[in-house]
Amino acid sequence: MNHVPFRSLTTPAALADAGLLAADAVPGLAGVAERYAIGVTPALVALSGAHPAIARQFVPAAEELLVSPAERADPIGDHAHSPVKGIVHRYPDRLLLMPTLSCAVYCRFCFRRESVGDAGVLSPAEMTAALDYIRATESVWEVILTGGDPLTLSARRLSEILTVLDTIPHVKTVRIHTRVPVAAPERIDGGLIAALTAISKPVYVGIHCNHAAELTADVKAACGRMANAGIPLLAQSVLLKGVNDSVEALDNLFRALVETRVRPYYLHHLDLAPGTGHFRVAVEEGQRLVQALRGRLSGLALPTYILDIPGGAGKVPAGAAYMSPEGDGTFLVRDPQGSTHAYAPDIAKTS
Ligand code: SF4
Structure with missing residues (x-):
């Protein structure tokens, strides 16, 4: 159950009425609507009309029914690492807790698109079992609330x-x-911030944001309210064809995030979720983009380009290597412009 009245548009017909789809495209999207959740909040309806890069992320497309052989329903292997419902425990010292599978907005490239939707909230008994698992597992140093979107829960439930x-x-x-800070910035109100800051442990907020145009004045104000309350803010972005697959788009996005007091954390290579091929950028192109950014952006604005290995083996940096060993203790180092330099740390002589 969704506790917040997002007043989202949830059908192709409603999106056509709002001018975001051609009316004659609606019948062709029935299969997409049947298979995958649709939801576009008023804030993103308003942005989508003006920015094709925003509309592309949220308005359904017929290509979503084209599934390549490499794509899979559970691209990062959540199910293989789920000891109890609502928990994904992939690494010893941290785990995911998923209290809800509802989102404020449904991204058309979502890596959990086969499971997210309005019906998915843990029952009280399931939540108790999930929290009991965390209490009993002493290796768990960090809990990551995800889903779905945990900020669609009421402030009381979150608290x-x-x-x-x-x-x-x-x-x-x-x-x-x-x-939520991007999809429904008005939701970041005093009650929610009080819930996030009431406990003694640090609560980091990782915001999913893919394009500088998502950072409207309302979104910046929402991030400012969290930052002013002392909540550390990170950003996770996804490299998406037709949305942000250029040096200029990524440069604008990462600078705008830092200016909003949000530290770019990860740039995700798109996971192999079904029907997302029209968003996929080649790894080589992603590496080229990130290398070009390294030459022009402050380290503060540069996220790690990251690949989640299909099947659940975990995350690894996906960027091109800058250093290669020469075998004699020296390395060949490539600078952001592509020139190479010898690096000889001479460890043996100093030990
Ligand atoms: S889980 Fe995240 S990526 Fe998936 S639809 Fe919800 S907000 Fe978008």
């Missing part, structure tokens, strides 16, 4: 979950992954 996590001694930090 209840955070309060329990605060009582578990081995959990030292909490992170929340969300699209």
